[in-house]
Amino acid sequence: MAAYKARLKAFEDTLNNEKIDLKTLRKLCFNGCPYEHGYRSTCWKILLNYLPLDVSQWKEILQKQRKLYAHFVDEMIVEPGMKASAGHQVDDHPLNPNPDSNWGAFFKDNDMLLQIDKDCRRLCPDLFFFQKATDFPCKEIIHADSRVETLRKRVEHCVLQSESLQVDRFGKSNMIATNLGYSLFTLYLYANLTPGQGYVQGMNEILGPIYYTFASDPRNEWKEFAEADSFFCFTNLMAEIRDIFIKTLDLDAECGIGSMMAKFSKKLKDKDEFLYNRIQELDLKPQYYAFRWLTLLLSQEFPLPDVLRIWDSLFADENRFNFLICICCAMLMSVRNDIINEDFPTVMKLVQNFQLSKIDLQLVLAKAVDIR
Known part of the structure; x- marks a missing residue:
């Protein structure tokens, strides 16, 4: 017990410096990060090059990156969902051979979503965490009065039609509002932002532990942005290991x-x-x-x-x-x-x-x- 308390103190001292000593942090983390106080969550963000060693820069960088992630969600999920809700163009139809056809992109996205969903559903199936509701849901995506109803319908009806879905008392599937659902959306955004690689089976197994760690952070001010932070850490990690997925x-x-x-x-x-x-x-x-x-x-x-x-x-x-x-x-x-x-x-x-x-x-x- 005394040795463990000493390790906690070592992490506290290292992370409380104005500039973190990377060599010391690597040595501490190599022997295991404590769960207490969100130390693992913080250390992983540093080791995966999301947070700089200069602690004074953290607030500005986190605000910038989280705002950027919100922009990605709006641009690639919310806005397309609103356009789809309003209906496709009159001169566009499912058999339109034009490569710019909205329907072509729609069907391609559905194929990708189907694969991501199948993989996400296999992610730690015995762990309740991924089935439970997320603590900080995206209102634009899951609220019943949201104008982005099409996204939910695509995932539930077009993509997941072969799966059995849990339905809440209002008759709506609650999968989208779970941690599993947010893992799906994170991978969907990553695939759209890296068209040269896209989504590859197994990426869900890389994202899962990262998202779990950040979403389990005992500090609500960090947990609230687990989705955004895990997206960027996952992206940084994939930049290092992407060759093994090619x-x-x-x-x-x-x-x-x-x-x-x-x-x-x-x-x-x-x-x-x-x-x-x-x-x-x-x-x-x-x-x-x-x-x-x-x-x-x-x-x-x-x-x-x-x-x-x-x-x-x-x-x-x-x-x-x-x-x-x-x-x-x-x-x-x-x-x-x-x-x-x-x-x-x-x-x-x-x-x-x-x-x-x-x-x-x-x-x-x-x-x-x-x-x-």
């Missing part, structure tokens, strides 16, 4: 997920050649398991509290995600005996469902530090 780079030896899997295999061979050779003997290719581990930053391999702890270290990693490769190697080395003694189907099941191993995360992280 399919054409999957086999590239210099960048992309192919390069990361090659580094992972080399690291494992350097640290435990016997285990590496056994994996080769089983023909257990990294594409079968490490592809997901590396692409999604281990967000599907551990319960959410453990994912948050892992991401403390990953975001604090000065070499940006080299430690991720060390953790992946440590995971295999933690189940070394099973891999050596079991057959291919058993080992495959284990590495594709690592939670079944019930290996303590602290043991994995300690081994990863040794590997590093």
Whole structure:
């Protein structure tokens, strides 16, 4: 208890400086951020280059970015919804071949929304947080008297027609007003603002823990803007790892997920050649398991509290995600005996469902530090 109080004091002292010492902050966060006082929420914003080290600039930057996000919502969700509510142009119709046709954009958006929604609904399905109502809903989108009724109808009827929806006592689905719904809108905005990449399956697993952390901030003045803040932190993070979501780079030896899997295999061979050779003997290719581990930053391999702890270290990693490769190697080395003694189907099941191993995360992280 005394040691933990000392850690809380260390975070308090570091974050209360007029200019934050990044080296000290990285060291503290690498060993885990406390939940208390919103320390994790604040630290992640700094480590993901959303907040500068000069604390005196925070207020101005946050106001500017949150205002910009509100502009994105208005421009890409509210205004199109109002136009659609007013009806399409008379000379426009669903079969119009004109690339500027409103209907063409409408159908394309629906396809994207359908994919995002399917993925978001798989986000931590056992965690009530994503199903509960958000504490700070966007009035323009969810209010019953809103002029942007079309957006809700598109999501509920056009996009989600194959899904079962919860309906409130007024006969309206309440999905849009949940944290799940706001994760959907954040990804929708990101996809529209990055047309060269758009939305790729798995991005929901990257956004989820960020949004959860910010929306769980005990400070209401920060929690209120969790959606905007998570959008920009997600965007910054994607700028760093976007190559691993580009399919054409999957086999590239210099960048992309192919390069990361090659580094992972080399690291494992350097640290435990016997285990590496056994994996080769089983023909257990990294594409079968490490592809997901590396692409999604281990967000599907551990319960959410453990994912948050892992991401403390990953975001604090000065070499940006080299430690991720060390953790992946440590995971295999933690189940070394099973891999050596079991057959291919058993080992495959284990590495594709690592939670079944019930290996303590602290043991994995300690081994990863040794590997590093």
